[in-house]
Amino acid sequence: MMKSSSPADQTERQLEDKGMSFAKLFNLLLLGFLAIQVTIGVIIIVRFIGGEMKRMQLESVKVQLEGREHALENYLNDRLALLEDYAKLPVFVAGVMNPFAQRADVVDFIDALTMLKEEAYFCLQDYDGNPIYSDAKTAIYLLKGQDFTDLVEQKKRFMVDIVMFAKSGPGSSFWRLSVPVNYNGLPEGVLTAYIPVSKEALPIAGNEMTRLSIITDGGSIISHGSVQEPALTLRVKTRFPGIELRQSVSRQVIEKRVEYLVSILIIALIIGTVTLSAVIQLVGRQILIVPHAKLQAISKALEQEVEKQTADLKMRTAQLSVENRERREAEAAAQEAEQLVTTLLEGIGAAFFIIDPDTGHIINHNDRALSMLNIVPGKLAWDSCRELFEGLPGGMPDLLCPENADQDPFVEGVIHGKDGHTFPIARHLVSVEVGGRKHIGVILFDITERKNLERRLSIAQKLESIGELASGIAHEINTPVQYIGDSVHFVQEAFEDVAAVMETKDELVRQCRDEGSHGDLLKTIEETSDDADLEFVMRELPKACARALDGTDRVATIVRAMKQFSHPGSEGKTAVDLNQSLENTITVAKNEWKYVAEIETDFEPLPPVPCLAGDINQVFLNILVNAAHAIEDVVGNSGEKGTIRISTRNGARFVTISISDTGCGIAPENRDKIFDPFFTTKDVGKGTGQGLAIAHDIIVERHGGSIDVRSKPGEGSTFIISLPY
Known part of the structure; x- marks a missing residue:
């Protein structure tokens, strides 16, 4: 009599049959994967890697031959x-x-x-x-x-x-x-x-x-x-x-090497594929052959539990909807107030952020704060305010991350960006309440324009005073120089008359000597001439006068250049001869460049250009002095000299001035920062970092032109200025 099987036994056998059929399918798929992987790998190794290895062997022979050459x-x-x-x-x-x-x-x-x-x-x-x-x-x-x-x-x-x-x-x-x-x-x-x-x-x-x-x-x-x-x-x-x-x-040696390497790769591929397949089969048996009936039972139980939880959630959702409506109304009112404040701050260009005094983290901010301080929004959740600005110069953490709102409510400082960019700011502190607790509100204003205006005003006042002083000194020097020049001219002209008399005297002496008369007088004349070294005096006196006149001419040239360079000019633009301005600047700045460089000029005839003469002279002077300093950094005290080349060109709508030097050049990482206020690479005490910032402001803002720089480290720099006319 056969023993009947229970439903549980039948379910277990069905699960076993399904598990066995799934295992066979899994093994077949695994074997197919193994065969495909090995086939593709062998094709790639033989057709592509083998050819590349042969090319590398030939390239090795070529490199070896070039080395011997x-x-x-x-x-x-x-x-x-x-x-x-x-x-x-x-x-x-x-x-x-x-x-x-x-x-x-x-x-x-x-x-x-x-x-x-x-x-x-x-x-x-x-x-x-x-x-x-x-x-x-x-x-x-x-x-x-x-x-x-x-x-x-x-x-x-x-x-x-x-x-x-x-x-x-x-x-x-x-x-x-x-x-x-x-x-x-x-x-x-x-x-x-x-x-x-x-x-x-x-x-x-x-x-x-x-x-x-x-x-x-x-x-x-x-x-x-x-x-x-x-x-x-x-x-x-x-x-x-x-x-x-x-x-x-x-060729056989090269081919044998390639065949050996290809064989090693194929063997390694087969071993790796077999090992991977064994691991996949072992793991697959443990995690993929799962009884489907048990999964269905678990799924049904989960569905019942979900229905129960859904009914409970519907009831709670009705309660939460009322609370959410009330919360949304309150949040809308707060958001309107916040939007109003944010709009006002954005409108006046202010950056605003709120600091939690307990954690030191920034809990709120406007977009202007992120752009002004170059902050990545994702870092606000992890770094405190001081950690965001840690390591930056100029006391940035103390300036931007105060411990309380009563700490210096208003101060001015300088922001040092991580990219090297700097700009001045004004900081205001206010106390704000968030979540029933007092927080620190920080408001920042970019005061670059104000500082630039103050700096330009200060420099203009200094330059005006220096210009008036230089003009006065030049005038005072000019008068005695004229006296000296006139006196030397008189001596030179008088010497020509004396020289004519001396020639007549020499002719008289020769005739007396030929006739044999007045011997005692002739002897006295010869002794007196020898004692006075008259021949040397007659030969050298014209040269001394010429040198004195050349010196007075040079002094007069410098005086004229100083007077023209330091002339305060008018408040409006006037027609300026830029070639003459460059000549004056070269003369005035000669003490800066004459020991380290030679000046080469290539001036084209230019039309008068509407300019602020004093400002343009200041630009030329700043760039010329920078060029001399750059060359000095290269030649040092070696006695050698570099070259400064200055050229002007006349375009259809613009005139172009190029000032090149053979100095040390500008590092690529500093090229975008040279026109920033207070940026300098010179030693302490040698540069203020304002010369090129002033030049950029004068050329671009006040004259509507452009100033650009081309530089290669170790070869020198070229500043190109374009001015409309």
Whole structure:
């Protein structure tokens, strides 16, 4: 009699059958995944990675050959440099200038020469190619023809080639290095060195898989190593005409290396795929084969619980809707009040934020605060106010994050952005109540425009006072300089009359001497002339007058430039000759640049440009002084001088002024900050950081022009100013 099975047993068997069928399906999918992965991996390795490896092997051979080519060039350059030093020695210069008298010294000196501890032969030829000294071996290999002519005519600085002393064998090939022997900068002869070509001294060591050769004029000079055919041959030309390196590598060796690497990758792929499949199968059995019936039972129980909770939530939702409506009405009123305050603050350009005094965090803010202080909104939830500005200079945390609202309610300070940008602000503190507790309200105003106006007013007042003082001093200097100049002119003109009298006197003395009369008087005149050194006085006095007049002219030029530069001008724009303004500025600032730089000018004729003359002079002066300081940072106290180039160009609607220097240049990270007020890279006490800010304000704001800078660190800077007319 068969035993009937219970519903529980039937459900368990169904679950087992479903689990087994799901496991088979899972295994089949896993095997398919394994096969596809291995197939794709092998195709990628063989077709793509294998080809790339072969290309890398060939590139390696090419790089190796280029390295050997550089080593060969360095080998020859070292010996050329030494040979050029030899050619400058006095014994060789004297030898080519006076070959017959100096030949013995040349022979003795050449016999003692070496070429970096290598055996070498030397030959010295005069300007016509005749040998002054030549070894017996090198006599028939003297430098001749066009090569010799190119050296003595300075068309080439050196000559390098290979000569064959014998058809084959050790010592059969020699490097022939030739350089001119100069006297007073002009070639007077040629010095040639013959150095044996040897594989030990050159980078051509090979092995059983590589053959290296030096090739000249289509023939092999020296070769080392052997390769198995078929072979891959690469050539590279050196910087010396007619000389190249050739390297041959067996293709079979390269292909075997690639096949070996591809085989290793395929084996690693198969092992990795099998291991991954085993792990997936082990994990899949534990987490995927789950009885569906149990899941359905759990799902039904969850649905019943959800229905129960839903009914409860509906009742609570009705209660919350009433509370939410009341809360929304209160929030709307508060939001309207907040929006009104925010609109007012935004309208006057103020930044506003609220600090919780207990945590130090910013709990509320307007958009202006984020943009002004460059704050990322996401950091407000994690960092306190002091942490946001920690590490910034100028006491930023103390300025922006006060501990209470009574701490200095109104102060002014400077904001230092993380990008290096700075600007002045005014800070106001107010006490605000949030959530029944007192908080600190911080209001910030950007006062850059006000500070700029104050700074311009202060500088204008100082410049006006200095200009009046300079103009007065220039006027006072001008009068005595005129006296001196007039007096020197008088002395110069009077000397011409005295010189005529002296010539008549000399003629009288010569006639008396010829006639033999008045001997005692003639002797007295000669003694008096010798005691007074009359001949020296007559020769040097005109020169002294010329130097004095030149000095007074220079003083007068400086005085005129000072008067024009310091003239206060009118409050409105006037037509200005910019070329003359630049000339005046160069003269006034000469003490800043004359020890470190030379001035080069390239002025085109310009039309009168409507300008504020004093302001434009100040711009030119600031940029010229900055250029001199930049060059001084480069040349230091070496005595060398840089160059400042000033040019003007006339365009259709604008005139352009370019001021370039060969100074240290501007670092890329500072290029966008040089026109910021108070930004400077100079040492303390040398710069205020206001010169370029003032220049930008004068050119852009007051004249409607533009000022730009182009700079490369280590090469210098160019400031380009455009003014409309």
